[in-house]
Amino acid sequence: MLHTLAGFTAGNRYNKNGASDFVCLLGDPIWGVYSDSPLTYSPQIYGTEYEMSFYSAGATQFFGSNIHDHDGPCAVCRSSRPTTVMIPGRNQCYPGWTMEYSGYLVSGLSEQSSPTNYACLDTKPEFELGDAEDRDGKLMYLVVAACGSLKCPPYVQSREITCVVCSK
Numbered sequence: 001m002l003h004t005l006a007g008f009t010a011g012n013r014y015n016k017n018g019a020s021d022f023v024c025l026l027g028d029p030i031w032g033v034y035s036d037s038p039l040t041y042s043p044q045i046y047g048t049e050y051e052m053s054f055y056s057a058g059a060t061q062f063f064g065s066n067i068h069d070h071d072g073p074c075a076v077c078r079s080s081r082p083t084t085v086m087i088p089g090r091n092q093c094y095p096g097w098t099m100e101y102s103g104y105l106v107s108g109l110s111e112q113s114s115p116t117n118y119a120c121l122d123t124k125p126e127f128e129l130g131d132a133e134d135r136d137g138k139l140m141y142l143v144v145a146a147c148g149s150l151k152c153p154p155y156v157q158s159r160e161i162t163c164v165v166c167s168k
Contacts, residue, residue, distance in 0.1 A: 005076040009048035011138035012114045018043055020115035022138065024074035046137025048072045050127065059142065062104055062160065063125055069134045070127035081167040086120045088143075089155070093166035105143040105161040118143065120163035 007026035012018040025045070050067040052059035058066030081098065091102040103123045108116035121140060145155040155161075 004078055007074050007076070009072040009074040009138070009140075010045045011048060011116070013044065013046045013137055014108055014112045014114050014139040015136075017113050017115075021117050022048060022074075022119050022140075024076055026076070047135070048138040048140060049134075049136065050121075050125065051136075051139040051141050055142070062142070063121075063123060067125055067127055069132045072121075072140065073126050073128060079167045084165065084167045086163055086165050088118065088120070088161055088163045090164050091162040093164055097166040097168045100165040100167055102162065102164040105163045106140040107143055108139055109141055112139075114138070120165055 005024075005026055007024045009022055010025045011022050012020065023045070048071065050059075050070050050072055052066075052068040055061070055068075058068030060066050077100075079100065084100065087093070088105050093099045101120075101122045103121045103125075105118055106121045107118045108114055116138075119140070143161045144158045145152065145161060147155065147157045
């Protein structure tokens with residue numbers, strides 16, 4: 001996978017209704033016509049923080065370092081292979097596929113107002129050095145299994161869900 005562009009993971013604030021996706025805002029914006037006056041009825045986009053306060057040492061056991069409250073950067077990547085897929089619930093690709101990276105499934109909390117999509121956070125996540133301030137914009141939490149309509153086994157109640165990005 002070729003890392004081509006870098007930026008800042010962003011989205012709707014965790015406690016607001018509105019857009020759900022995590023987006024990658026690149027580090028070199030080009031502005032069109034704009035007004036710097038605050039507007040009452042304009043959607044706002046916030047940076048994303050890793051929210052790992054429920055885990056000891058900021059989820060070090062999953063990611064190798066304390067990432068709690070760090071801002072999450074992002075990358076726009078491309079693959080020389082025509083098909084790329086994120087597979088939740090696995091940390092290895094099926095035979096014949098190439099692993100680009102593996103990690104853990106993240107999203108916002110269902111108890112929070114802002115809907116989110118699921119994303120695969122690399123097991124070696126990057127973050128902005130020196131920035132672990134609790135500003136709570138768009139938040140990422142580890143996703144765990146909830147048995148019932150989700151079949152257990154093979155899944156296990158409250159176990160963190162792995163993910164892998166594969167290409168072919």
